[in-house]
Amino acid sequence: MKTEEEIKIPNATAKRIPLYYRYLKTLQESGVERIKSKEFSQLIQVPSATIRRDFSHFGELGRSGYGYDVSYLIEVFSNILNTKVEKRIALVGAGNLGKALLNNNFRRNENLNIVCAFDANPEMIGQKINGVTVRPMSDMKELVRKEGITTAISTVPSSHSQEVVDQIVDSGITAILNFAPGRVKVPEQVKIQYIDLTTELQTLIYMDENFTSRKHFNFSNQD
């Protein structure tokens, strides 16, 4: 088995790891102890060749004529995703969407925790949502440091997105999930990922209108 350090994981593979991990946990909960790439393929709707190729980047995880050990795979992917370390997350923007996220709070992933929330609107300050108190923006920098927060989720509207992201970056956070679609500027070392519901919806509708009776959008169902 290759050591993890020398491997270059393709982007496309990296994006599928959380999906793999989630399904493996579900399988384990249902008492499934081993899985073949073909079965897994049917479950997650990713071609079996892609699954085997993806897995192979992390070593020889399976055994010919047998398949993969679910608990071993979980062990491997858990290390890759570093799930044994709690990720403490800050939520910025406690409007409708922010509240929904707080109420949900990645409950099924015990290592992902929104531990504090900020909002610029004075009326919001002090509200307690699912155990988390909404605080003023001015508290962010200090709390991020004190609470060991590594990641932020911003649900602030596009109009204030850049200025809020600047504050987030200034607080020392290096990973941001942004629900405002407008592209913002961040220093090179900061990773930012956009979740753009309108774009997703428009793409979906476009695909539906133009490629009906074609292949599945994300991944083909075959195999």
Add this chain to the structure above:
Amino acid sequence: MKTEEEIKIPNATAKRIPLYYRYLKTLQESGVERIKSKEFSQLIQVPSATIRRDFSHFGELGRSGYGYDVSYLIEVFSNILNTKVEKRIALVGAGNLGKALLNNNFRRNENLNIVCAFDANPEMIGQKINGVTVRPMSDMKELVRKEGITTAISTVPSSHSQEVVDQIVDSGITAILNFAPGRVKVPEQVKIQYIDLTTELQTLIYMDENFTSRKHFNFSNQD
């Protein structure tokens, strides 16, 4: 200019169209009448060569030494996305996230409208959120037909995702945006797109932890 029918639009391009469209509208609102691929590149953080290549699939939209006419581009992309036809959308699942979506209701896109909402929980039925009344699941099939609904958004938890999607499909809808991450089975002609917040977050954190000081995750900033 080639006729639209004979062109095969690459998937990667198709996914960027809504982004292009959104930014072009913003530019137009700010009174910008023309744009060069290099300027646009800086704005949306997609390399200029990619932009030009993408645009070229829809004909020769620009002029050498001049750039692109913003209003003409909007016209073209508006046709591609068919934004002149209202897309009537059903929301299924009126919990926290569903309510947030209803309250927002794609306000900035006048052609995307959530026009009705359904929930299985009797306590929800009858509630009015941002002008939309929550109805029982049993009303869906009839309303979808009567209201000319083409698309559904499901915020129903994974545990009931498949059964709800079955009902959505049965009502005649062919495009589904699903916030439950569990992959569901749908007939071939139905397009389904997943929005999986946990996966996005885990991927982001993974990238942040493993590729710090590397390139931007989605698109490089350069150019």
Add this chain to the structure above:
DNA sequence: CTCAAGATGTGAATATTTTAACAAGAGGTG
């Protein structure tokens, strides 16, 4: 009208991702 500056659209090169196909190896049965 002429010319310099500058931007497009696109062939060609490169990079990335997916898919097919199969040799090699493991498992389980008799």
Add this chain to the structure above:
DNA sequence: CACCTCTTGTTAAAATATTCACATCTTGAG
């Protein structure tokens, strides 16, 4: 133990996507 079946890991091929680099065209200034 021998053998048949099955599945992996991977090599090679194909498909898709990005990027470079420039011939060609347009603009706008003089």
